[in-house]
Amino acid sequence: MYSQAEENYLKTIYALEREYGNEVSTNLIANKIKTKASSVTDMLKKLALKKLVIYKKYQGVYLTEPGRLTALRVIRKHRLWECFLVQKLNFKWDEVHDIAEQLEHVKSELLISKLDAFLRFPKLDPHGDPIPDEQGRIIKRQTMSIVEMKIGASGTLVGVKDSSETFLKYLNKKNLGLGDKVKVIDIEPYDNSYHIETKTHRLVITSNVAENLLIKNVKR
Amino acid sequence: MYSQAEENYLKTIYALEREYGNEVSTNLIANKIKTKASSVTDMLKKLALKKLVIYKKYQGVYLTEPGRLTALRVIRKHRLWECFLVQKLNFKWDEVHDIAEQLEHVKSELLISKLDAFLRFPKLDPHGDPIPDEQGRIIKRQTMSIVEMKIGASGTLVGVKDSSETFLKYLNKKNLGLGDKVKVIDIEPYDNSYHIETKTHRLVITSNVAENLLIKNVKR
DNA sequence: ATCTTTATTTAGACATATCTAAAATAATAT
DNA sequence: ATATTATTTTAGATATGTCTAAATAAAGAT
Ligand SMILES: [Mn+2]
Ligand SMILES: [Mn+2]
Ligand SMILES: [Mn+2]
Ligand SMILES: [Mn+2]
Numbered sequence: 001m002y003s004q005a006e007e008n009y010l011k012t013i014y015a016l017e018r019e020y021g022n023e024v025s026t027n028l029i030a031n032k033i034k035t036k037a038s039s040v041t042d043m044l045k046k047l048a049l050k051k052l053v054i055y056k057k058y059q060g061v062y063l064t065e066p067g068r069l070t071a072l073r074v075i076r077k078h079r080l081w082e083c084f085l086v087q088k089l090n091f092k093w094d095e096v097h098d099i100a101e102q103l104e105h106v107k108s109e110l111l112i113s114k115l116d117a118f119l120r121f122p123k124l125d126p127h128g129d130p131i132p133d134e135q136g137r138i139i140k141r142q143t144m145s146i147v148e149m150k151i152g153a154s155g156t157l158v159g160v161k162d163s164s165e166t167f168l169k170y171l172n173k174k175n176l177g178l179g180d181k182v183k184v185i186d187i188e189p190y191d192n193s194y195h196i197e198t199k200t201h202r203l204v205i206t207s208n209v210a211e212n213l214l215i216k217n218v219k220r
Numbered sequence: 221m222y223s224q225a226e227e228n229y230l231k232t233i234y235a236l237e238r239e240y241g242n243e244v245s246t247n248l249i250a251n252k253i254k255t256k257a258s259s260v261t262d263m264l265k266k267l268a269l270k271k272l273v274i275y276k277k278y279q280g281v282y283l284t285e286p287g288r289l290t291a292l293r294v295i296r297k298h299r300l301w302e303c304f305l306v307q308k309l310n311f312k313w314d315e316v317h318d319i320a321e322q323l324e325h326v327k328s329e330l331l332i333s334k335l336d337a338f339l340r341f342p343k344l345d346p347h348g349d350p351i352p353d354e355q356g357r358i359i360k361r362q363t364m365s366i367v368e369m370k371i372g373a374s375g376t377l378v379g380v381k382d383s384s385e386t387f388l389k390y391l392n393k394k395n396l397g398l399g400d401k402v403k404v405i406d407i408e409p410y411d412n413s414y415h416i417e418t419k420t421h422r423l424v425i426t427s428n429v430a431e432n433l434l435i436k437n438v439k440r
Numbered sequence: 441a442t443c444t445t446t447a448t449t450t451a452g453a454c455a456t457a458t459c460t461a462a463a464a465t466a467a468t469a470t
Numbered sequence: 471a472t473a474t475t476a477t478t479t480t481a482g483a484t485a486t487g488t489c490t491a492a493a494t495a496a497a498g499a500t
Contacts, residue, residue: 003486003487005486005487025447026448026449027447035488035489036489036490037447037448038448038489038491039487039488041448041449041450042449042486042488043487043488046486046487057449058447058448058494058495085331088338089331089334089335089338090334095330098328099328099331102326102327102328103323103326106319106323106326107322108318110311110315111305111309111319114309115309118308225457225458245477246478246479247477247478255457255458255459256458258458258460258461258478258480259457260478261478261480262458262479263457266457277465277478277479278466278477
């Protein structure tokens with residue numbers, strides 16, 4: 001159906017639409033997928049021709065309904081494969097992204113539905129991201145970044161905004177993982193660092209790190 | 221490392237070297253992978269430049285040691301994925317080839333070694349083909365095509381030369397599968413058809429079909 | 441309102457992999 | 471040995487996806 005390159009662009013546009021507002025700019029895409037703006041322009045024209053995006057010169061792009069659905073289908077495959085790698089092959093959560101990046105492009109409806117069943121229809125991937133269903137429906141989770149929390153507030157770490165290997169390895173080193181209870185002990189005004197506490201230990205994180213940690217059921 | 225196209229050519233050359241003698245001709249490759257002879261020539265030049273094959277104009281090609289090893293590594297991945305699809309995802313043996321054709325190109329040493337362990341280090345794929353190890357070592361099985369058998373001889377069906385969906389579906393329909401005990405009852409001289417018998421039934425197969433069935437432990 | 445900087449697009453090139461049609465070579469037949 | 475046929479290679483074209491450098495448009499500053 002669509003090429004790997006096309007699928008990667010659609011996925012990227014989808015993610016950037018969620019992260020920022022509506023229209024996504026050429027440079028934003030170029031940075032995200034480490035390519036040149038001119039290459040992006042070329043691809044956007046092609047995707048627009050195939051009615052997967054709405055693209056107006058100098059105005060950025062956004063996905064059409066078919067484009068959005070295609071993106072979600074690729075994301076579904078990516079996240080199911082990540083589950084497989086962690087749950088069945090005993091990969092760590094920081095090792096799976098690049099492999100899933102390849103596996104997500106394998107074409108077979110049957111394969112993905114059988115994989116889904118084999119994994120017992122998981123709802124979340126190893127990074128806490130929701131897995132879209134066959135129809136591209138995706139649940140929206142009620143979470144809050146640590147930077148939005150007040151001193152004294154606590155909740156459960158259920159997701160990360162950044163799934164890069166470096167960030168996940170940092171969390172491993174700091175002994176932070178999904179499911180951990182987290183409480184904000186103090187916020188240092190000077191550098192905006194957060195002093196947090198888990199069941200087992202205390203630590204200090206930068207606001208940059210705090211921004212990337214998603215908490216559920218925040219109390220107080 | 222190598223592109224999908226390059227890997228597919230190497231795999232094809234490897235298979236044709238086994239099937240026919242030494243040097244493999246341009247047209248033979250072209251037919252096998254359903255492309256044009258001119259495309260094959262182009263690719264052979266490229267592979268020769270990368271020292272994966274020895275190619276002399278009008279003389280056909282054969283694999284170098286690095287070429288053979290690369291081919292075997294792709295074959296290893298193909299067959300391990302086929303095992304996964306059948307054993308874990310409950311695919312039928314006639315449904316897995318095309319999907320494995322894609323999965324075999326996923327790049328990750330770790331993935332394939334973990335998959336191997338997950339499957340408990342299988343030695344044969346669902347079509348009875350041996351799986352090379354990490355070093356490209358592959359066992360050679362003692363088998364015989366039914367066309368080589370005499371009337372009254374019997375043995376166990378352990379492999380097929382043709383793993384195409386159509387052939388495998390034909391075998392399903394005729395209730396023939398790996399592990400079946402098979403005996404040659406009669407050979408019709410007029411059309412060279414074989415009358416064979418299994419534990420459960422008798423049937424007549426053409427010599428073309430007989431050629432593609434591999435038998436082990438042939439007695440009498 | 442004009443100048444300057446930044447963002448985006450276009451033009452032209454390159455790499456990969458494929459094709460058709462024509463030319464060259466090898467194999468076969470007379 | 472020469473003619474015919476089959477195989478293989480070359481030449482030139484196309485499609486995809488990328489890049490650099492130059493041109494254009496938009497945004498920001500004075
Ligand atoms: Mn991922
Ligand atoms: Mn990808
Ligand atoms: Mn393949
Ligand atoms: Mn097989």
